[in-house]
Amino acid sequence: MKTQLVEAQNNRSRQTDPRIARCFPVEAAKYFHASAIGSIVFLAFALCVGTAFCQDSIELMDGTKLTGQIIQIRKADKEVDFNASVNGQPTESTYRYEQIHAATYRGKRFVITAKDSSGSSPEKKSTTDGRNTRTKAEVNELIQTVGKTPPAWYESTPLSHPKTLDLDWPLKASGRWNESKNVGQYIWGRVNPNPSRWRSGLKLVHECTKLHQGNRTLLERDMEMLGKLYFTLLQDYERAAYWLERSQAGLNTEAGIYLASCYWRLGNRDMALSLMRGKSLHIDAIKLLGDMGELDGALIVARVYEKTSLANEAWLNTGDALRGAGRFDDAIRSYQKVITRNKARNEEYRKRYVGRARDAITAINLFDKADVSKVADGTYIDSSTGYNGVIQVRVVVNDSKIEDVKVVKHREKQFYAALTDTPQQIIDSQGVQEIDGTSGATITSQAIISAAAKALAQGAR
Template sequence: MRPALCSSTLLLLLAVGLHAADPKSKEVPAATIAKQVAESAKTKPPWWDQVTLDYPQTLDLTCPKGGAWNSSLVPGNWMWDIVNPNADKWKEGTKFWHFVLTNAKQKNLKDAEQQATMNLGHCYGDLLQDWPRAVYWYQQIEAQYGKNDNRTIDMANAYWRMGNRTLAVQTIKPIPQDATRHGSLIKLWADLGDYKTAYQMAQTRVAVGEDIAWFMSGYTAQLEGAWTKALDCFKKAEASDQKKSGRDWKQVKERATSAIQAITLFETLDLKRVPDGKFAATSTGYTGPLSIEVVVAGHKITALDVTRHSEKQYYAALDEMPAKIIAKQHVKGVDATLGATITAEAIVYATAKALNQAKP
């Protein structure tokens, strides 16, 4: 069960979403970012003393690799099956990996130390969105285990979320092409507002994976507000050839279909015509249908909640996307949560459906 989003967390998400998405926002200086990251390394998170270290005692703290999947024995499997899908366990999971790291260093368990370091980056970034601590752990991963495109993209996203677009651009600029499964690099360039780079990068992927290449081309055009271009790209993704596409071909086609339906709704949506009330709709998430309920009062979106879903690795999307939509008071130009893009898209598309179905 996902815990209710408290008002302080919602306000933080609103502030971060507005700052990161608004190109007119004044950048937070790089020196300030560096100071925040350094301070985070020296201090405990504010929730630390209120969270008990709680994990199955059957877990093997040496963090064995390979073998059969066993979430009662293998810490990484437990993280995936139990912690990631349950937001009320994210802090417990984070504290657990700190414990694993300390234990690994004391006993010279190199594999466990590496897994703990990697997972702390994941916990603070993907789950808790504690960006200074996320950057610190991404830096530790890079320093100890070398660079990796996915981690570099995560680092850039964290800099951007902390309010410095320049650092984000400098971080991902050396990566020549997007080789990620879901087009994460293309997405981040589009989120940063560099639509030309994002579109060009997406087009270079057509030859090796036309489904995700055309879908991300559509995502870029959608954020840019080029609706005709976006529709054309999504239709090409919907019609993509399985033999020329990746392993997520069926899912990408379903996402493209939802996007095509939603784009027409984006253009016609006018909150001034939406009466007060609660409205619900469903779209396609990563693992199945995702339903939302949106509340409108005085022609403003006052609340938005995901009421039903079967997502497992949704990370922060279930809270972050509603906060972004409420902040923007529209579904147009809302960038999706990195790492949980498909879940995030489903929330946006379902919200567009719900509001357009509302009758005065």
């Protein structure tokens, strides 16, 4: 049976979140990383080198005042390289003009960006639902200015790929699956699933773009890969959008849908919708439209795909979209279609789709719809797999209240106080959602929560 329920919980975040298994939902993942440090090679205008004793200062838009030395002013890029001593540590940073309110340079003060009297910085808002929060021009500006810069971690991240990798990276890898030789397979097999390799993997693709400058096809593939990786792994939408735009990704590919998603997440849903309007869309559009709240649009796309060989994926995506919109019963109905059809191009696929649908239904029943007030009075026993084997939990519901939760059987070795703490937390919170595990015994706690959830589900009316 495995840790099905824990997985089902993870699924909740996985379905709204294209990354592997993170727990930060995308809704909260909007951030804007304003600056890029480190040297940028194409510096053209070394205007002046200030004298060593010259104290310059810049006043940032947020009111921070830094003193130090202006190393370079790059008019073309509208950037200033500035060396400040922060916390006793000299750091060189690059600031864009729009970040700088004023600068004192060689004893003279220059106002660079006037402060808005309303006091709101144009980049401050970050909600993703409903209306546009940025104009099309603002989004494009963002993609142009931020998207093309290397990320802050770029310089300090070492490359970690094996030396045996063939950086020529042809479009179609020859020979058998070999993650130590083929870049695409290395990214698929080693970078994607391992968060510790995400940054170095991106850097590797950037390295490849340098090597493939002369080859348009390879370069476009590289840039699409960059966009996908920035989107799926780091949710760095500015950079994802910049590279996806340049790779000319079509909307019938996953990458094209990512680009639309970037526009929406950067604050302009109209850009996203107009990009998708009137085109044949990749199946992932169902999910995106659902997330954007365009449930009707999502259902239209789903209906198209239901008639194709991709029906299973379409229903699963529809289910996810409906679940995201809070329409749990409709979502279950959509998942149920996969189980009823019970057909796929081969046995392995059939198992996987049906499994996913079942997991999703279980997760909805156990967690999204879990509510003690809807559980009939009684004593329920169910089990889940803990650290060292099955953990059996008995839940007593009386008067629509969780009266008692008790671990009745276990073989755990390292449980600390989890065996008593977690049941107590379930009783205190009268539910299985949002319970912290006991320190050092997460697996045991999770198993107790899952078993309790399954037990409660037995009595759901």
